[in-house]
Amino acid sequence: MSDDHGRFIWYELLTTDPKAAQAFYGDVVGWTFQDMPGDGFTYTVANADGNGVGGLMLIPPEAKAMGVPPNWSGYVDVDDCDAAADxxxxxxxxxxxxxxxxxxxxxxxxxxxxHGAVFEIMKPAPMETGRPRAPQGTQGHTSWHELYAGELETAFAFYAALFGWKKDEAMDMGPMGTYQLFSNQDGQIGGMMKKPDQIPRPAWLYYFQVGDIDAAVERVTRGGGQVVNGPMEVPGGDWIIQGVDPQRAMFALVGRRG
Known part of the structure; x- marks a missing residue:
């Protein structure tokens, strides 16, 4: 197993309005964008400090026909894509x-x-220089990965067997159950919990790092998005919100107050 196996390396938004999504996330998170024309479609790379952190594109026709709504997904590095799929x-x-x-x-x-939570796996092509990895908490990058699981223990066992992720602290949330933090080679990178009843299906949620969380909330609402939870303080002094963008893709932000 290589040192990169099990690392999140990319994030992707499928949306019904790429230009509107660029305007929204450019204002809220501070990304800049670069279009990469493809074979019959345009893929837009989101950059933070000149480094690509993710991409967005129009929902492909085949996905739209399956009823796929606007959504964010994450790519995890694997040593062998075909072997990992098997x-x-x-x-x-x-x-x-x-x-x-x-x-x-x-x-x-x-x-x-x-349980049906969707994500991507990728074996990246060789690069002349190493893939840049920003320290956790770097503005414009993804700082946390959260799984709303169908069932916590079996979900964790699946990802542990696939990626080698390890259990870290477990937080008792009372009636909501256990929030299980998990780690990879970079330390704590996320948490898992049994999905609340109001979430229709198991899914991953990605937290983008911003500066002042209250200023970010103002940008979300000004841009036509909606905050559905928060701001809420979390251990370590950060504050988080969960929201939906104007096209109804769910996202989350993490930042500080003041």
Whole structure:
């Protein structure tokens, strides 16, 4: 297993209005954007401090036909995309889009855990220089990864077997159950919990780092988004919000107050 296996390396927004999404996230998170024309479509890279952190595109026709709504998803580095896809099947997950090559970028697949939470796996193409990794808490980057699981213990076992993630602290949330933090080679990177009843299906949620959380909330509402939870203080002194963008894709922010 390589040192990169199990690291989140990219985040992707499928949306019904890419230009509106650029305006919203550019204002809220501070990203700049660069269009990368493809074969019949445009893929737009989101940059923070000149480094690509994610991308966005119009929901593809085949996904739209399946009823896929606007959403964010995350890519996790794997040593071998095809072997990882096979392992996902053997662990009770599913492969939604079989492994395929993106020339010059890598080999990827769209997959889901045993309860249906969707994510991507990718074996990146070799790079002349190492892939830059910003320290956790760097503005404009993703600082936290949260799984609303169908069932906590079996979900964690799936990701541990697939990526080698480790259990970290567990927080008792009373009637909401346990919030299980998890770590990879970089330390704590996220948490998992059984999904609340108001969340319709198991899903991943990604937290983008901003500066002042209250100023970010103002930008969210000014841009036509909606804050559905927060601001709420979390251990360590950070504050978080969860929201939906104007096209109804769910996202989250983490920052400070004052």
């Amino acid at each position: 392992k996902i099947n053997s662990l009770g997950g599913s492969v939604i889009r079989p492994p395929a090559d993106i020339p010059g970028i890598g080999r990827f697949a769209v997959v889901a855990d045993p």
